[in-house]
Amino acid sequence: MKTTFLMMLFALLWAGSPVKEGYEIGDTAADFKLKNVDGKMVSLADFKNAKGFIVVFDCNTCPYSKAYNERIIALNKKYASLGFPVIAINPNDPTQSRGDSFDEMVKEAKKKGYNFPYLVDESQSVAKSFGATNTPHAFVLTKELKVAYIGAIDDSARKPQEATKHYVEDAVNALLTGKPVTTTKVKAIGCGIKWKNA
Amino acid sequence: MRPLILFFLLCSSSVFSQSVESVKLVDLQKIIQATGDRVLVINFWATWCAPCIKEIPYFEKLNTDDKNAEVILVSMDYDLDPNTDKVNRFVTRKKIKSRVLVLTENDPNSWIDKIDKRWSGALPATLVVNRKTGKRELTQGELGEGELEKLIAKVKNQ
Numbered sequence: 001m002k003t004t005f006l007m008m009l010f011a012l013l014w015a016g017s018p019v020k021e022g023y024e025i026g027d028t029a030a031d032f033k034l035k036n037v038d039g040k041m042v043s044l045a046d047f048k049n050a051k052g053f054i055v056v057f058d059c060n061t062c063p064y065s066k067a068y069n070e071r072i073i074a075l076n077k078k079y080a081s082l083g084f085p086v087i088a089i090n091p092n093d094p095t096q097s098r099g100d101s102f103d104e105m106v107k108e109a110k111k112k113g114y115n116f117p118y119l120v121d122e123s124q125s126v127a128k129s130f131g132a133t134n135t136p137h138a139f140v141l142t143k144e145l146k147v148a149y150i151g152a153i154d155d156s157a158r159k160p161q162e163a164t165k166h167y168v169e170d171a172v173n174a175l176l177t178g179k180p181v182t183t184t185k186v187k188a189i190g191c192g193i194k195w196k197n198a
Numbered sequence: 199m200r201p202l203i204l205f206f207l208l209c210s211s212s213v214f215s216q217s218v219e220s221v222k223l224v225d226l227q228k229i230i231q232a233t234g235d236r237v238l239v240i241n242f243w244a245t246w247c248a249p250c251i252k253e254i255p256y257f258e259k260l261n262t263d264d265k266n267a268e269v270i271l272v273s274m275d276y277d278l279d280p281n282t283d284k285v286n287r288f289v290t291r292k293k294i295k296s297r298v299l300v301l302t303e304n305d306p307n308s309w310i311d312k313i314d315k316r317w318s319g320a321l322p323a324t325l326v327v328n329r330k331t332g333k334r335e336l337t338q339g340e341l342g343e344g345e346l347e348k349l350i351a352k353v354k355n356q
Contacts, residue, residue, distance in 0.1 A: 155307065158280070
């Protein structure tokens with residue numbers, strides 16, 4: 001009886017608390033199923049041998065995405081074979097950002113020779129559940145989809161050679177060697193995700 | 199010879215008619231924390247940011263229409279391009295009347311929270327502060343018609 005009451009109280013309190021969108025460090029991310037530029041549906045569960053993931057919310061049009069484009073390709077080149085593939089997701093509403101339409105994504109992936117998925121988050125629900133705000137916005141996940149790092153790829157958007165901290169690489173390296181990730185959240189200036197008008 | 203001199207004079211006057219101030223974080227913090235009677239409206243923008251440019255007319259209108267509002271447009275262009283010429287040219291071309299600052303700081307992670315903890319760093323973002331009470335509102339993303347006025351009303355309410 002007492003436990004039922006406590007459970008009800010808990011449920012009430014739970015319902016009363018504001019809904020928090022977005023993952024925090026240590027949360028388990030929900031898998032998703034999104035359309036890739038090759039037309040196939042992709043889920044994280046498809047990567048049977050992955051030791052984790054570098055999920056990057058990205059787009060075609062943002063100058064920050066352009067500045068980081070080569071670095072994102074390089075991340076996949078370096079870490080996919082080590083078990084941490086890049087999964088790029090474009091959440092932008094193409095009615096507000098025409099250059100982010102599915103057709104343009106297909107063209108961009110072809111032009112840049114993406115050898116990682118570039119998925120369209122048409123409903124924007126994946127970006128919302130992750131709590132992505134910018135492009136590019138990186139999330140490093142463990143094999144069990146625990147969120148280990150959220151934020152910028154490094155500390156110099158302007159020039160890769162001026163970067164002194166390589167946050168995503170450091171996080172993946174730590175996970176690969178079984179060490180704790182030291183820097184877990186890093187903010188950056190970037191393009192706000194183009195959300196659909198409510 | 200004469201037309202040439204005239205040409206140069208015209209050029210220089212158009213160059214110096216607008217001024218964009220470069221500021222450091224401490225300067226910006228002082229501006230945000232200063233007390234007074236007006237409502238401070240800071241818009242964080244960049245010349246490359248399309249939704250930012252779309253909403254600039256709202257700030258320009260507020261700047262001319264509302265004497266009780268102190269409007270400042272803070273450019274974040276420096277993060278991608280340390281040469282501020284582009285911002286100067288933009289301000290001149292668009293004939294922007296509001297005060298324009300360029301924040302010239304590296305490593306945004308070290309200062310975004312010092313401007314506002316709620317800010318993700320995404321552009322555009324708008325910070326409205328009631329200088330009398332210190333009450334502040336931050337909004338992220340492009341403002342729609344009438345939203346700026348709502349934010350100002352919100353910080354004015356006790």
